[in-house]
Amino acid sequence: MSGPGPVDVAGVAATSDADWAATARAQLAAADARLARRYGPEADIDRLLALRARAVDLVLRQAWARCLGEAPGLALFAVGGYGRGELFPRSDIDLLVLAEAGAQQAHEAALSRFFALAWDAGLPVGHAVRSPAECTAAAADQTVMTALLEARPLVADAAAQAALADAISPQRVWPPREFFLAKREELQARHQRFGDTSDNLEPNIKDGPGGLRDLHTLGWMALRAFGVSDLHAVVELGHLGQDEAAALARERRALGRLRFGLHLVAGRPEERLGFDYQKLLARRLGLEDDAHSLAVEKMMQGFYRSAAIVRRISDRLLQRFEETFDGEAEAVPLNPDFGLKRGYLAAAAPYWPERDLREVLGLFSTWAAHPEIRGLHSRTAGVLGQYLPAFARVSGRMQFDLFHAYTVDQHTLMVLRNMAGFASGQPDERFSIAHEVWPRLRKPELLLLAGLFHDIAKGRGGDHSELGAVDAREFCAAHGLSESDTGLVAWLVEQHLRMSVTAQKQDIADPEVVRRFAILMGERERLDYLYLLTCADIAGTSPKVWNAWKDRLLADLYLATRRMLREGLEAPLDVEARVAEAREETRALVRAAGFDDATIDRQFAQMPDEAFLRFRPEQLAWQTMLLVDVRMGDTRVAVRRIAGTALEVFVHSPDRDGLFAAIVATLDRHGYGIHQARVLMGPNGTVFDTFEVLPADSFASGDPVQLEAALAQALSGELDQVRATRRAAPRQLRHFRFPPTVEFNTTADGRRSLLSLVCPDRPGLLAEVALALRACRLRVHDARIATFGERAEDLFQITDEHDRPLDGAAQEALRAELRTRLDPDSTGAAR
Structure with missing residues (x-):
């Protein structure tokens, strides 16, 4: 050789x-x-x-x-x-x-x-x-x-x-027509393959929708059909506008620059713009952070806009290629202004829109009235950004986190799609009561407007909710909406995060929390609109964000607020009356199951009064019946399915040091994530621990019986021996590290301390927190667990071992313990 x-x-x-x-x-x-x-x-x-x-x-x-x-x-x-x-x-x-x-x-x-x-x-x-x-x-x-x-x-x-x-x-x-059909089918299949949400956060520059492969496909089609090797030559053939050809050339260079740089920073043939490389590439491109956007967000917005333009123009060109092979179809009139060409909605006027933007409303009205329409015809597309310039500004805008799986414009369209699902009248198992609330809306179109504007001001600096409300008010006024309708839309945009924050970060079993929220609502109509907007917004953020627990949480807040609005905000809170009412409702449920009043009274006496204020009657009835045959000093564990894949875990046990940490560790070992935990002290030193959990890992069985057995076995032995499994953090989470933030407050009644913890999420996080609390000999009474992508925002009600709020020294000791365990950059590496 x-x-x-x-x-x-x-x-x-x-x-x-x-x-x-x-x-x-x-x-x-x-x-x-x-x-x-x-x-x-x-x-x-x-x-x-x-x-x-x-x-x-x-x-x-x-x-x-x-x-x-x-x-x-x-x-x-x-x-x-x-x-x-x-x-x-x-x-x-x-x-x-x-x-x-x-x-x-x-x-x-x-x-x-x-x-x-x-x-x-x-x-x-x-x-x-x-x-x-x-x-x-x-x-x-x-x-x-x-x-x-x-x-x-x-x-x-x-x-x-x-x-x-x-x-x-x-x-x-491969005659030209057959080649075109095969490549179009291949393109569509590839788009479906790369349509997964992970590809929105870490897009494939080469093969993903709107990527370089789409441009290559158009070139191959033109080469086979017309014998031209440059899309600019297609302009002379009348299939592509000069501005469209220039746009494709511009975006090809933009995508090519990203792909070239990605190969450089990755050092290998990498086509997916992953988190590992996004910041490095943004730096290579000379981008810098500013008050409005991170450098990486600017780069990714450039990519998403390029991909959107490529997709939009390629859709038009594919239609024109189809007409080249099969002949331009005669329009089938739908009304005097619009018709169908091969299933695509086309304007009758050659230079539409000719007169004013009201014609655009006619376009969307016609589209909505004919569900059989495949899409907009190539000569009719691209009007929304012109109609709403503010919407054009958030086109392709992303946020560098793991919570928002879509760009702002994509997310907005997903929100509107969810609202369309509410309007269908068909119950959706994801939303337990949305189909009941929707028919109550006086003007459903106002909800759609709120959805369109709720995030439209992102990236401008300042509060996007307040800025978006200004945009919404101007739009509504310009389109002749009444002052009351305009005010409702603007209020919904301004308050669109309030219900989510209240439900996920506050104790909605506390009547005072519900009262404050009800005062903000003021009336049933606002509550109805905001509930549906909140459901659509959260579910439109990512397919992985919405779950049965969030559905239940928002429904509970909605129903509790509706009740308080019905009873009147002026009525003073009567805690004793609320407890008595809960007892009677619970008694009716237990009696219907075959238990006599003497048995029920005996069990009620063994339960904490606070349970009747915090839990729903059906929860209390379940717990009451579980404890009928439990003797003093025994431990009882029960697990039941409450909605979808969500499970409720109930543990009744003599209080022991490390009990909460052992339960949390066991749940973590079996792949469950805790979304809410409530720890109540009962008579004679017993605890009533309730957890709402969801499968968080693939190895979680989702079987209540299996989880119940695992917990019972773990709690029957030495609690010190129960440890969470150590698992590596997912690759994506490693790129969103930040120091934990630990803050302390006191509950309104002064009886407990409030621990607020904001830190990067990772497997076993809550188990580590539980161990830190145990190490400091502290008791947990309530926990609210909220995760937003890579960010965990948890709230705990805690006391010292004598049920007193934490003093300054205890707070500092816990802060140090948490930082040692949770911050890998602290002096003591995270354990």
């Missing part, structure tokens, strides 16, 4: 293949380093891609000359992306050797030497050796056909080029 050959890449005689490959590798590395230095926000990306392809061309031609010289009957072509002359820093290099069977056999050893030499030179070569007839046969696979379509000669005479062109001509394989 080694031996003398022609002049090598350095211009001196090579004594061996190894020496030649080492020199070629060094010179390619030097060329790559020069290109990396030239890379930046103003770099001509087309020039960089062409220069890298040229450097590789030179090495391959010289390797060919060294191994094969001017061997007759052989030709070398670059195919695939390399064939286009676009070569990214870490991209594969695809080659085709065109030769008849006899030539292939005669030069088999030399070809093997050539490919080995290319690899030794550092080129990741993928190759095929085929005759023209074999090319025709292989091209029956559209992937092979696509690669051959852009073949570029490296060492090939005119006859070889003509032979390859003939082998893949439309007369032999």
Whole structure:
């Protein structure tokens, strides 16, 4: 395989293949380093891609000359992306050797030497050796056909080029229409494959929706259909507007710059713009943080906008290609202004909209009235951003966190989609009472307007809720809404986070919390609208955020507030009356299950009075019946399903040090996340612990019986031996680290301390917190667990071991213990 050959890449005689490959590798590395230095926000990306392809061309031609010289009957072509002359820093290099069977056999050893030499030179070569007839046969696979379509000669005479062109001509394989249909189907399937939410946060620049592959697909279609290798040539054919062609060229360069930089910062052929690389790439592009946006958010907004433009224009062009093959369809009139062309909604006027923006409302009204419409026709699309300039400003805007899986504009559309689900009249198991509330809305369109404007002011600086309310008020006034309707929409936008915050961060079993929220509502109508907006908003943030616990929480707050509004806000809170009412409602449920009053009274006497204020009657009835046969000093564990995959865990036990930590650790070991915990002290030193949990890991069985057995076994032994399983944090969480924030307050009655903890989420977090509390000999009475993507915001009611609020020294001791356990950058590494 080694031996003398022609002049090598350095211009001196090579004594061996190894020496030649080492020199070629060094010179390619030097060329790559020069290109990396030239890379930046103003770099001509087309020039960089062409220069890298040229450097590789030179090495391959010289390797060919060294191994094969001017061997007759052989030709070398670059195919695939390399064939286009676009070569990214870490991209594969695809080659085709065109030769008849006899030539292939005669030069088999030399070809093997050539490919080995290319690899030794550092080129990741993928190759095929085929005759023209074999090319025709292989091209029956559209992937092979696509690669051959852009073949570029490296060492090939005119006859070889003509032979390859003939082998893949439309007369032999893939006529234009069939090729178009196959590539369109492939594009749609690829979009579905990459439509997962993780791809919104860490998009694939090459293959994701709106990525470079979409642009390549349009180019392949144009090349096969019209024989043009540049989309600008499609302009002359009348299928693409000059501004559209310019936009595609601009976004191709923007996406190409991102992909080139991603290869550089990753050091490998990475196509997904993951969290590992986003900040590094933003820095390479010269972006900086400012008061309104992080550098990484600016970069990602640029990507999402590019992808959206590519998708929008490609959708139009696909329609036009379809009309080219099948003929432009006659419009089927729907009304005087609009009709259907191949199922797409088209304006009748050639230069629509001709008069004013009210025609846009007519467009959407027609679309809403005809659910069979496939979408907007290519000559009718792209109006929302013009109609609402503020909406255009949040197009593609992302937030660098794990809570918001969509860009602001995508999230807004998801919110409106959820509202459309409420309007369908069909119960949705995700929302337990939304279908009951929706019919009560006086004007449902006001809710849609609130959904449209609720996040429209993000990224401007200041409170986006207040700024959005101003936008909403101006829009409503300009469109002639009454002052009362305008006020309701603006109020909903301004308050759209209030119900979520109240439900997730406050104790909604506390009548005073509900009273304050009811005072803010003021009336039933506002409550109805805000409840539905809150459900749609949270569920539209990410498919993983909404769950049965949040549904139950919001429904409980809604129902409690509705009741308080009905009874009157002026009525003083009568705690004793509330407890007595809960007792009677609970008694009725237990009596209906076959228990007599004497038994019920005996069990009520063993339960804490606070339980009748904090729990719903059906919870209290369940607990009462569970404890009928429990003797003093015994431990009773019960688990039941309450909604969807949500489980309620009840533990009745003599109070013991470490009990709360042991329960939390056991739940964590079995893959459950705690969303709410309530710890009540009963008579005779007993505890009534209630947890609402959801499966948080794939290994959680979701079976109440299994979890009940696991808890009973864990609590039957030494509590000190119960430990949470140590698990590594998911990769994404490692990129959102920040120091924990620990704050203390006192409950309104002065009996307990409030611990507020904000820190990065990770597996086993609550178990570590429980151990920290135990280490400081503190008692937990209530816990509210809220997770927003990578951010955990937990609230605990705690006391010392004598049931007193924490003094200053105890607070500082707990703060130090929490930081030691939870902050990996603290002096004591996180344990």
